[in-house]
Amino acid sequence: MGISIFKRNNSPKEQLDVSSTHNLWDLLRARYDSIEATQMLRNFVHDKDLDILLGMFLKHFQTQTEQLEKEAKNFKIKVPSRPVIDIKTSTNIDEITDKFIYKRVYADMLAEMLSLNSSVRTTLTNDRLRSTFKSYLLSHVSDFELLYKYGKLKGWEEVAPAYKTTKPAEKELISTSEAYHIWRNISDRYIQSQLTDFFLGFAHDLEFKAILKEGAKVISKQLKLIESKALNFEVQLPERPPSSLVTPIDPENLEDRFMYQIIFKGIDDSIDLHLRAIIATLRNDPLRKIFLNLYNEELNIHDNFIKYGKMKGWALVPPIYIEPN
Numbered sequence: 001m002g003i004s005i006f007k008r009n010n011s012p013k014e015q016l017d018v019s020s021t022h023n024l025w026d027l028l029r030a031r032y033d034s035i036e037a038t039q040m041l042r043n044f045v046h047d048k049d050l051d052i053l054l055g056m057f058l059k060h061f062q063t064q065t066e067q068l069e070k071e072a073k074n075f076k077i078k079v080p081s082r083p084v085i086d087i088k089t090s091t092n093i094d095e096i097t098d099k100f101i102y103k104r105v106y107a108d109m110l111a112e113m114l115s116l117n118s119s120v121r122t123t124l125t126n127d128r129l130r131s132t133f134k135s136y137l138l139s140h141v142s143d144f145e146l147l148y149k150y151g152k153l154k155g156w157e158e159v160a161p162a163y164k165t166t167k168p169a170e171k172e173l174i175s176t177s178e179a180y181h182i183w184r185n186i187s188d189r190y191i192q193s194q195l196t197d198f199f200l201g202f203a204h205d206l207e208f209k210a211i212l213k214e215g216a217k218v219i220s221k222q223l224k225l226i227e228s229k230a231l232n233f234e235v236q237l238p239e240r241p242p243s244s245l246v247t248p249i250d251p252e253n254l255e256d257r258f259m260y261q262i263i264f265k266g267i268d269d270s271i272d273l274h275l276r277a278i279i280a281t282l283r284n285d286p287l288r289k290i291f292l293n294l295y296n297e298e299l300n301i302h303d304n305f306i307k308y309g310k311m312k313g314w315a316l317v318p319p320i321y322i323e324p325n
Contacts, residue, residue, distance in 0.1 A: 015125050016075050017318040023119035023133065028068040029080040030112050035061045036083040037108060043089050044096040053150060054105065057143055064136050071129065076323040099156050106151065109144050110279065116140055117275050120299065121268055124306055124317050134299060141278070141292070152282070159282045165234040174284045179235045181277035181291065185226050187238045188273060192266055193219045194241035199263070202254040211308065215263070218301070222294060229287065257314040264305055264315070270298050 016024075038058045045051045072079045116137040123130040151157045160175040174182075196216045203209040230237055274295035281288040309315030 014075075014128070016129070016321045017123075017125040018321050019318045020123040020126055020129060021075070021077055021321040023123050024068065024071055024075070024129070025077055025080065026115065027119055027133070027136070028065065028072060030115055031061050031065045031068065032080055032083050034108060034112060035065065036087065038105070039083075039087040040089075041096075041101045041104065043087065043091075044093060045098060045101060047098045049150065050098055050102065053147060057105075057109075057147075060139060060143060064139075067132070071132070075321070077321075099154070102147075102151050102154070102156050106147060109140070109147060113137070113140050113144055113275070113279075117271065121271055121302070122318075124310075124315065125320065127303075127307060130303065130306070134303070137299075138296070141295075145292075148282070157282055160280070162283070163233065163235070167234065174233050174235075174287065175280075175282065177280040177282075178284055178287055179233065181273075181280055182226060182230050182233065182235045182287075183238065184273065185277065185291075185294070186223065186230060188266075188270065189219050189223050189226070190238055190241050192270075193223070195262070195266070197241075199254075199259045203256055203259060205256045205312070207308075208256050208260065208312075212263075215301075218297075222297075225290065229290065257312075260309055260312070260314040261316060264309060267298065267302050267305055271295070271302055274298055 035058065038054055038061065042051060042054050042058075045054065069079060071077075116133065119133045120130060120137050123133055148157065160177040163174045163176050163179040193216065196212055196219065200209065200212050200216070203212055227237065229235075274291055277291040278288060278295060281291055306315060310317070
């Protein structure tokens with residue numbers, strides 16, 4: 001959204017809420033676990049490309065761990081136990097194949113990606129820390145993308161059944177999971193579009209009304225893109241919302257604060273939906289790229305909406321973490 005309405009925070013000391021405090025501690029714990037697991041598994045890797053990938057992931061984990069440790073020290077948060085510096089063994093176990101290592105790393109990185117996504121969504125008080133978590137998330141998504149493409153190249157990825165239509169095709173273009181996420185993304189945007197139009201008839205604050213109008217444009221643009229993909233792949237479209245709404249209700253019955261919180265909940269849910277679409281889209285890489293772009297766009301909208309809500313005093317913020325003396 002291209003409307004600049006955010007004021008500078010001149011507070012001399014940063015604050016952290018209880019959710020952000022847990023996020024910081026939990027991400028550090030998870031990174032420690034990932035470092036230890038990756039160091040162990042590299043001892044059994046045979047494929048050179050897989051070893052290079054794991055080495056790159058390990059560097060990212062270690063860099064982020066150092067930064068998280070500094071943040072924990074700054075906010076006086078008790079840190080989890082650190083792993084050993086490295087793990088080396090010459091033991092050869094035939095059962096630990098490269099495919100097994102790939103699947104183990106894939107599962108770990110998937111779990112951490114969901115955890116990072118949750119941390120970005122629930123770190124509300126401290127904008128700087130949320131931005132740090134967001135950078136870790138996008139870096140992790142990029143690493144996950146590289147790992148997934150490697151596994152796909154090796155033939156180790158299990159893809160959901162193909163989406164079948166009556167039209168004969170030389171190539172199966174999308175899977176059933178991808179067809180579902182196309183349909184789900186359209187359904188959700190129809191609801192968001194109708195809700196935004198409804199709230200436009202009740203908004204009192206001029207800035208808030210301008211943001212709703214900008215949001216309606218974004219939803220409309222995204223809908224055209226996803227609808228075109230649904231038609232291309234012959235995915236059944238949901239029923240469209242009405243072109244206009246008549247709202248014979250007293251506008252004073254709806255407060256801007258309440259409407260803000262309802263819309264923020266929709267944005268927050270959309271982030272999770274987009275990430276799951278990225279994870280489930282394994283067959284069709286161009287479609288995966290579309291979901292990835294929608295995810296990045298929604299993260300930016302989410303970040304701006306949090307800042308706007310805090311400026312207006314409308315955002316729901318968890319209790320503040322009290323640092324120990």
